[in-house]
Amino acid sequence: MEVLKIVTAGSVDDGKSTLIGRILYDTKSLTDDKLEAIEKKSQSRGYDYLDFSLATDGLVAEREQGITIDVAHIYFSTDNRSYIIADTPGHVEYTRNMVTGASTSQASVILVDARNGVIEQTKRHFFINNLLRVKDIIVAVNKMDLVDFDESKFDRIRSDVEKLAAQANYKNQSITFIPVSALKGDNVVYRSENTPWYTGKTLMEHFESIENQDVYETADARFPIQSVIRPKQADYHDYRAYAGKLYGNDLSVGDEVTILPSMTKTKIKEIQFFGSTYDTAKRGSSLTLSLENDVNVSRGDTIVRSESIPRSGKELNATICWMDRNPMRLASRYELQHGTNKIMAKIKDIKSVLEVQSNQQSHSVDNLVLNDIGTVSMQLNKTLFFDSYAKNKSTGCFILIDKQTNTTAGVGFIE
Amino acid sequence: MNRILENNPLENEAIHIIRETVAQFEKPVLLFSGGKDSITLVRLAQKAFYPATIPFPLMHIDTGHNFPETIEFRDRLVQELGLELIVRNVQDNIDSGRVMEEKGKYASRNILQTETLLDAIEEFGFDACIGGARRDEEKARAKERVFSVRDDFGQWDEKNQRPEVFDMLNGNIDHGQNVRVFPISNWTELDVWSYIEKEDIEIPSIYFAHKRPVFERDGLIWSAFDDYVYREDDEQVYEKIVRFRTVGDMSCTAAVESNAFTISDVVREIRSSRISERGARIDDKRSEAAMEKRKQQGYF
Ligand SMILES: Nc1nc2c(ncn2[C@@H]2O[C@H](COP(=O)(O)OP(=O)(O)O)[C@@H](O)[C@H]2O)c(=O)[nH]1
Numbered sequence: 001m002e003v004l005k006i007v008t009a010g011s012v013d014d015g016k017s018t019l020i021g022r023i024l025y026d027t028k029s030l031t032d033d034k035l036e037a038i039e040k041k042s043q044s045r046g047y048d049y050l051d052f053s054l055a056t057d058g059l060v061a062e063r064e065q066g067i068t069i070d071v072a073h074i075y076f077s078t079d080n081r082s083y084i085i086a087d088t089p090g091h092v093e094y095t096r097n098m099v100t101g102a103s104t105s106q107a108s109v110i111l112v113d114a115r116n117g118v119i120e121q122t123k124r125h126f127f128i129n130n131l132l133r134v135k136d137i138i139v140a141v142n143k144m145d146l147v148d149f150d151e152s153k154f155d156r157i158r159s160d161v162e163k164l165a166a167q168a169n170y171k172n173q174s175i176t177f178i179p180v181s182a183l184k185g186d187n188v189v190y191r192s193e194n195t196p197w198y199t200g201k202t203l204m205e206h207f208e209s210i211e212n213q214d215v216y217e218t219a220d221a222r223f224p225i226q227s228v229i230r231p232k233q234a235d236y237h238d239y240r241a242y243a244g245k246l247y248g249n250d251l252s253v254g255d256e257v258t259i260l261p262s263m264t265k266t267k268i269k270e271i272q273f274f275g276s277t278y279d280t281a282k283r284g285s286s287l288t289l290s291l292e293n294d295v296n297v298s299r300g301d302t303i304v305r306s307e308s309i310p311r312s313g314k315e316l317n318a319t320i321c322w323m324d325r326n327p328m329r330l331a332s333r334y335e336l337q338h339g340t341n342k343i344m345a346k347i348k349d350i351k352s353v354l355e356v357q358s359n360q361q362s363h364s365v366d367n368l369v370l371n372d373i374g375t376v377s378m379q380l381n382k383t384l385f386f387d388s389y390a391k392n393k394s395t396g397c398f399i400l401i402d403k404q405t406n407t408t409a410g411v412g413f414i415e
Numbered sequence: 416m417n418r419i420l421e422n423n424p425l426e427n428e429a430i431h432i433i434r435e436t437v438a439q440f441e442k443p444v445l446l447f448s449g450g451k452d453s454i455t456l457v458r459l460a461q462k463a464f465y466p467a468t469i470p471f472p473l474m475h476i477d478t479g480h481n482f483p484e485t486i487e488f489r490d491r492l493v494q495e496l497g498l499e500l501i502v503r504n505v506q507d508n509i510d511s512g513r514v515m516e517e518k519g520k521y522a523s524r525n526i527l528q529t530e531t532l533l534d535a536i537e538e539f540g541f542d543a544c545i546g547g548a549r550r551d552e553e554k555a556r557a558k559e560r561v562f563s564v565r566d567d568f569g570q571w572d573e574k575n576q577r578p579e580v581f582d583m584l585n586g587n588i589d590h591g592q593n594v595r596v597f598p599i600s601n602w603t604e605l606d607v608w609s610y611i612e613k614e615d616i617e618i619p620s621i622y623f624a625h626k627r628p629v630f631e632r633d634g635l636i637w638s639a640f641d642d643y644v645y646r647e648d649d650e651q652v653y654e655k656i657v658r659f660r661t662v663g664d665m666s667c668t669a670a671v672e673s674n675a676f677t678i679s680d681v682v683r684e685i686r687s688s689r690i691s692e693r694g695a696r697i698d699d700k701r702s703e704a705a706m707e708k709r710k711q712q713g714y715f
Contacts, residue, residue: 003424003425003601031688073550073551073600073601075550075551075601075603077603077605082603082606084601096578097578099578099580100578100579100580103580103581104580104581104582214422214424215581226431226434226435226438227434227437227438229464229465229466229467230467231466231467231468232467232468233466233467233468236466236467239466243434243463243464244434245427245430245431245582271420272465273420273462273465274461274462274465275465275466276418277418278418278419278420279417279418279419280417280418280419280420281419281420282419282420282421282422283422284422284424284427285420285421285422285423285427286426286427286430286431286434286463287420288465299438323578335587337583337585339583340435340438393581394581397580397581397583398583399580399583399585401585401587403587406585406587406588406589407577407585408577408578408579408580408585411578411580
């Protein structure tokens with residue numbers, strides 16, 4: 001079955017949880033026991049409406065504070081396909097969750113409170129979606145019921161976001177504006193009678209119309225080796241094949257390929273999966289390959305078509321989202337994980353950090369703190385083969401791991 | 416004819432995760448309950464390394480209150496696939512007095528599993544435990560990462576989880592830490608059943624409608640099996656056609672009335688179901704924060 005993953009972003013109280021609950025309710029995805037729990041809870045809190053945000057707020061700490069603090073995944077399906085919504089919290093200090101959710105999503109819903117309009121958080125969310133090159137953006141202007149479904153409020157927000165888009169790097173983003181009331185249900189699944197001036201799709205109609213593309217998109221084929229398969233059984237004595245997941249494009253038997261970093265040239269001999277052999281593998285598939293020549297390949301190597309070798313070097317410029325409480329410091333060393341390959345990187349220069357409010361780049365700084373987005377140049381201890389993120393998502397991104405704490409401290413997008 | 420390997424996103428993602436686990440850890444283990452989710456994991460692990468055999472053992476934390484059908488199935492599966500099976504028994508910890516058996520109407524050994532699991536992880540030095548939990552099961556699980564780092568006490572620090580971007584998984588851990596791995600995080604109950612149908616995977620018979628002695632309590636149907644399941648004198652036993660949607664400990668897994676005799680019946684039934692899977696798990700109903708509390712204490 002087809003799966004479409006959508007990330008939602010918005011500031012605290014913009015109504016994300018309510019919106020998701022509303023979608024679940026109107027698509028009849030809430031089971032009776034869950035619905036009953038929501039009814040009971042809403043009553044006990046003295047509400048005269050159903051508080052759908054109760055459908056998603058998961059952790060005890062969250063319920064105590066009445067806010068969402070970590071990415072939650074919500075599942076529902078229509079006759080058409082399955083959906084996964086990554087609900088990312090809106091707090092300033094948890095922007096990293098937004099990056100996490102957006103990195104695996106085909107579409108993104110940005111919630112804006114109709115009363116407040118575009119605020120700093122909106123700009124940040126827009127910027128992150130643009131940086132990650134999320135294809136489909138939906139700006140859901142929420143709480144329209146509280147502004148009497150006033151078209152001018154909606155238009156104002158639309159033109160403010162369009163101004164942001166005009167300044168953005170990635171221009172091929174589709175941006176759709178929808179006036180909604182998550183609480184009352186206007187234009188979420190059902191068309192609203194309160195917005196006669198709006199002739200576009202409801203949120204759900206829009207979801208259903210999104211073309212399902214894998215997040216890595218079409219690019220040059222890249223096959224990072226996860227492991228070498230060498231069965232211990234006697235009848236497979238000479239068997240040797242390479243297991244991995246294919247990104248960017250299809251590969252076929254007979255394709256002339258090059259193994260990186262050794263630059264050895266060979267051909268694809270067989271494409272296999274669970275006992276069957278194939279002529280062609282579609283991008284996105286997990287598979288096993290064998291090669292014509294007896295070459296030396298190990299985990300961390302990448303197989304590419306010989307006609308499309310990526311760039312290589314021991315230096316790298318990238319935009320980095322910092323996700324750790326310990327700041328990223330100039331001259332520090334981090335482990336850099338790029339696909340299945342791990343090398344060391346040293347921070348040579350932090351050239352600028354993004355000022356969200358003005359959308360300006362500052363001057364060079366000494367460190368990036370949690371949630372900062374900066375442009376950085378790095379020195380690598382080994383030659384790395386990579387693409388720009390704009391050209392090839394799978395080989396254009398990496399994570400930085402703090403060797404002291406082992407945590408994933410940052411994510412980078414190669415220039 | 417051109418044979419094309421199509422992209423099946425959920426399967427590909429799960430296989431990618433299982434392969435990363437084997438590549439990044441020294442001693443992985445698959446936590447096997449005999450339920451449909453862990454049976455699905457076994458199939459995915461087979462596919463990930465084929466034609467090599469699955470490069471890690473299965474481990475079953477046996478509460479001693481399992482359905483006999485599950486245990487038979489488990490033993491046959493490992494034999495047919497030539498896998499290594501480790502079994503650790505909750506009963507041993509009860510006998511030695513390390514844990515106290517719950518008493519009374521809602522007594523269950525489900526929580527006691529945690530202690531046995533943590534002991535076994537330490538005994539074998541497992542650094543990655545692959546499990547079949549899914550994010551759609553329960554609200555607290557919805558926030559779980561694919562690689563979820565636990566300390567020596569199995570503790571889950573839900574506020575300090577590692578971000579997981581794209582499909583890059585960071586398996587770096589400190590000594591004494593281990594990771595719980597959830598390859599089918601993104602699958603729903605229906606996805607699992609559809610996969611079992613499509614792949615023609617064998618599952619224990621209790622998942623299909625069958626006649627069994629049962630009794631009712633709190634509007635739920637329980638297996639009448641007096642050795643394992645506490646029953647009050649006035650709780651009448653009668654026979655009914657039922658099946659199970661999950662197979663946990665017999666004392667906390669309720670049956671549902673069903674006419675689903677085949678896998679396609681089951682898929683159809685799940686598709687139109689109005690009750691969530693865990694709706695029939697009494698241990699979750701005890702308190703709303705039940706799952707999260709148990710997880711912080713190291714429950715799988
Ligand atoms: N009037 C009105 N209130 C809304 C709407 N959407 C959400 N709310 C209310 O706004 C508050 C915050 O909503 P919630 O979903 O918890 O926000 P979150 O922090 O973004 O998840 C709650 O009191 C909701 O009932 C809406 O469309 N109209």
